[in-house]
Amino acid sequence: MTEKKQQYVTIKGTKDGLVLHLDDSCSFRELLQELDEKLSTHYYEGDGRSLIEVQVKVGNRYVTEVQQEELRTLIRNKKNLVVDSIESDVVTKEQALAWKEETEIVSVSKIVRSGQILHVKGDLLLIGDVNPGGTVIAGGNIFIIGALRGIAHAGYYGDAEAVVAASVMNPMQLRISDVTTRAPEEKEDGAEGAEYAECAYINENNYIVVDRIQLLTHLRPNLTRLERGIV
Known part of the structure; x- marks a missing residue:
């Protein structure tokens, strides 16, 4: 019996667009891979004539500026998706x-x-x-x-x-x-x-x-x- 793969990405649709809930316990690379796979489905591609705003919630994961840019690049490379915000529950030292x-x-x-x-x-x-x-x-x-x-x-x-x-x-x-x-x-x-x-x-x-x-x-x-x- 094949073991069920753990889901690292949960996508919810709202009246304002999409909300991505990203697991904070897996590696960042595993997260990007699953996110890429899920966003590549035709359901999220649309017709390209209107933009869908995406809110990204990363939970208790600290994401660097480089990692934030990786997330933004991956998402905006999908047809008609644009990142509205990336929210983390982790407070930086500066904050x-x-x-x-x-x-x-x-x-x-x-x-x-x-x-x-x-x-x-x-x-x-x-x-x-x-x-x-x-x-x-x-x-x-x-x-x-x-x-x-x-x-x-x-x-x-x-x-x-x-x-x-x-x-x-x-x-x-x-x-x-x-x-x-x-x-x-x-x-x-x-x-x-x-x-x-x-x-x-x-x-x-x-x-x-x-x-x-x-x-x-x-x-x-x-x-x-x-x-x-x-x-």
Whole structure:
């Protein structure tokens, strides 16, 4: 009795084209061979007058740029097939480092003086003051254990859920995502503002509101990295 050959390639048709599920346990050469055989059938060749988009899912297999090009070449050599995407569940080192930069909390102990700019990709925890004319920018949230008297821009890459918190909130300007506000008019130059820590966030009307920091647990219940599942 002939042993049934294991199937390394599964092809599914969708309204948008074809989805190729490629086994991640066999060798890449075995995969290419079976893929070539299956795509060579007349069913996938069509009449050549319209393109069929192909999504390739390689599972837990890391495919190099050279291997990706081999897959693209094999597929596009078949009549009227074009690769729309190649998706892998494996995260590259570069992707992991970029993700780490965007999600980590960067702790800095210094005074940001006039003319200085401190910019981080993730969350910023500043232990120190931001003097008038100084600027702090973060892709995520900004937490200042000290006085904010300069400019703070949280959610720099478009995160409207970001917040700014400071022990003393008396900024020249606050910006969260693409929403900007200046210091409240009632805070005169040189005034330290409230005697308690405050936070700034974008409300439901798309305005920046400054209020007691204790409200953050209700306004942003998933604020901490630990609660997000990021350790």
